Amino acid sequence: MNDEQARAQILDVADRLYYSRGIQAVGMDELRTGAGVSLKKLYQLFPSKAEIVEEVLRRRNREWSAGVRAEAEKHSTPRGKLLAIYDFLAGWFVQDDFRGCAFINSFGELGSTAPGVAEAARSHKASFESYVVSLAEEAGAGPDLAPQLVLLAEGAQTTASILRRPDVASHARAAAEVLIDAALATRATAAVAG
Structure with missing residues (x-):
């Protein structure tokens, strides 16, 4: 998965989870798991949770x-x-x-x-x-x-x-x-x- 695909996947998962459960209820590890990327890749693409939101x-x-x-x-x-x-x-x-x-x-x-x-x-x-x-x-x-x-x-x-x-x-x-x-x-x- 290239960076653009990973970014899109992270945003799709974040959107779904944030909307269904609330932003504060969803941790970065859950986003990483849901998007199928490493925590390192997640933080490389989005240095903070606020940037994802x-x-x-x-x-x-x-x-x-x-x-x-x-x-x-x-x-x-x-x-x-x-x-x-x-x-x-x-x-x-x-x-x-x-x-x-x-x-x-x-x-x-x-x-x-x-x-x-x-x-x-x-x-x-x-x-x-x-x-x-x-x-x-x-x-x-x-x-x-x-x-x-x-x-x-x-x-x-x-x-x-x-x-x-x-x-x-x-x-x-x-x-x-x-x-x-x-x-x-x-x-x-x-x-x-x-």
Whole structure:
């Protein structure tokens, strides 16, 4: 196994174990064993556990963002693209291994002691909000809509995880429809009045 393959294997194992059991519950020796590499190789590729966690989060950010965007691209209207966020969540929440948001989980475990982990979580949340802002602007909504929709999505993730209720995605979607329609109606009324 070359370094690139070993690195990918370590990250796959780390992602699975960290997400299912928590970061602090998984030691480097368990990662080494699961990835089938020597401890020396593990530390050669990742000098610290924090570096592994940060890279796992960067990978998750890319995968999650691609998933949300792919779901949105199934729709031709900006409104449909905004609502697709909640369709993406609905599909995620019913997966057997769903355990909430990896970024919130990681931040909760290590955010106060690992600045790189905290930054990876913040970066993910900021990039998601930026994407929702772009969709809301494309829809012609005012600046308040995107943060409201992001809060619905974040709250749905947390609630679905804690209460083990995947149906919260449909409730969040229904609330998002009300918010989107109200924002667009307000803009239309302002445009007519102006």
